[in-house]
Amino acid sequence: MLNTIAQVGSEPPIQAVLMEGIVLLVFTYLSLKTGLKYLQGRVPAVRNLFLSFSSYFFAGLALFTTKAIEHFTQGGIDVSSLGINLGYAFSALGNLFLFYFTLDIFFTEIKPYFRETITIATGITEGFLFIFIFKTQTPFIEIPGIYIPFQLLFWHVTVSSLIFIILFSRSFTEMRKTTNPVPRAGFLMIALSALFELFVFIFFIIDSLFPAGYSLFYFLGWTSASLAGFCAMIGYLMPDWFKNMVQKRAKS
Amino acid sequence: MKEAFYTLGVSGVWIIEKDSGLTILCYEPTPKIKGFIFGGMLTAIRGLMTEIQIGQLSSISTDTHDLTLTISEHLICAIILDKGSSTECLFSLLKRISEEAEKLYLEMKNAMNFIDENFFSQFNSTLEELTENHVAYMQQKIKSERKVERTDKAEKKLEKSGLW
Numbered sequence: 538m539l540n541t542i543a544q545v546g547s548e549p550p551i552q553a554v555l556m557e558g559i560v561l562l563v564f565t566y567l568s569l570k571t572g573l574k575y576l577q578g579r580v581p582a583v584r585n586l587f588l589s590f591s592s593y594f595f596a597g598l599a600l601f602t603t604k605a606i607e608h609f610t611q612g613g614i615d616v617s618s619l620g621i622n623l624g625y626a627f628s629a630l631g632n633l634f635l636f637y638f639t640l641d642i643f644f645t646e647i648k649p650y651f652r653e654t655i656t657i658a659t660g661i662t663e664g665f666l667f668i669f670i671f672k673t674q675t676p677f678i679e680i681p682g683i684y685i686p687f688q689l690l691f692w693h694v695t696v697s698s699l700i701f702i703i704l705f706s707r708s709f710t711e712m713r714k715t716t717n718p719v720p721r722a723g724f725l726m727i728a729l730s731a732l733f734e735l736f737v738f739i740f741f742i743i744d745s746l747f748p749a750g751y752s753l754f755y756f757l758g759w760t761s762a763s764l765a766g767f768c769a770m771i772g773y774l775m776p777d778w779f780k781n782m783v784q785k786r787a788k789s
Numbered sequence: 790m791k792e793a794f795y796t797l798g799v800s801g802v803w804i805i806e807k808d809s810g811l812t813i814l815c816y817e818p819t820p821k822i823k824g825f826i827f828g829g830m831l832t833a834i835r836g837l838m839t840e841i842q843i844g845q846l847s848s849i850s851t852d853t854h855d856l857t858l859t860i861s862e863h864l865i866c867a868i869i870l871d872k873g874s875s876t877e878c879l880f881s882l883l884k885r886i887s888e889e890a891e892k893l894y895l896e897m898k899n900a901m902n903f904i905d906e907n908f909f910s911q912f913n914s915t916l917e918e919l920t921e922n923h924v925a926y927m928q929q930k931i932k933s934e935r936k937v938e939r940t941d942k943a944e945k946k947l948e949k950s951g952l953w
Contacts (some may be wrong), residue, residue, distance in 0.1 A: 571952075578951040586952070642946050645935075711943045720944045723953060775953045 563766030592631030726772030733765035798874030
């Protein structure tokens, strides 16, 4: 039987808690920043990006808090499986909003049923995840160490990968077409953030194949998540220091 | 060729000998008028314009169609377009048709020294090739223009959204 992270019987290592803490910080910053940008302009695309980062933030929060509780109680309160499953649910939601953002920004013509298909596919993930969570992991019935079935994880990874591949390819194509160095660098960063987010899921699915859990791929997954957040910060928010750096480089 | 004509919004092409007004080639996807009547009518109007000294006839417009002419050394090439079609984008096609027709006309004149409509009917294949190539070129052009537009839009959308 393949479980996502099979650390039954042992508390999570401090490195795992720290890695998730870093990712939580990155996505807290991104959520706040995009939230403020949305309040300034009330643009639907920015709202979708904000909702995406907020969902990632909640995924990070669920993962970090449950991991920290389990670590500091030395496995006494085994809630990390709930955190992981909630993390998957929030990440699926975040991916869907990221897909809406991609449609808003990178598409001029949307093929019929394209938006609906991805929405329904994510809905399936969410539906099954929450049935699973409510059946096994409500605050009243906590069955420790129960992780989502591999088939459901595989479905979630497939739908998410599709979303990231669409964003990556669109952004990369725009980058190749643009001659202006600043937008070029921005599109590259957006493409890289999609690529790193794709790696997060790939590394986690590889880690799920290790019965002991917390393999090297688990940490690579979280490193990718941090890098995705960093690239997103530059690509989507385009800070002034980055603009100046690119312009200086282009001039020299 | 019929399909290409419909795509371009062309209702017909006529090649008329300038001096005599004789229609030597006529192509209409849905034939409505005899070629010689059209050639005669056009020559008459051209003659009238010259007579009253108001310049050369270059186009005629109705509420649904535009007739555009290109005049070469020996021939008049007339094309009727639907009102919505872009005359600008079809002008290059008309010019190419006129050049090719002129070449064939000279060839015909050198070979037989009289006008043979049957000899000129071979121009149909040239006309087909030219129109189809033009349609393909226009489609490619529109596609690449759309691509450029899309690039601009993604960039502009990010700028307008306040993110960049």
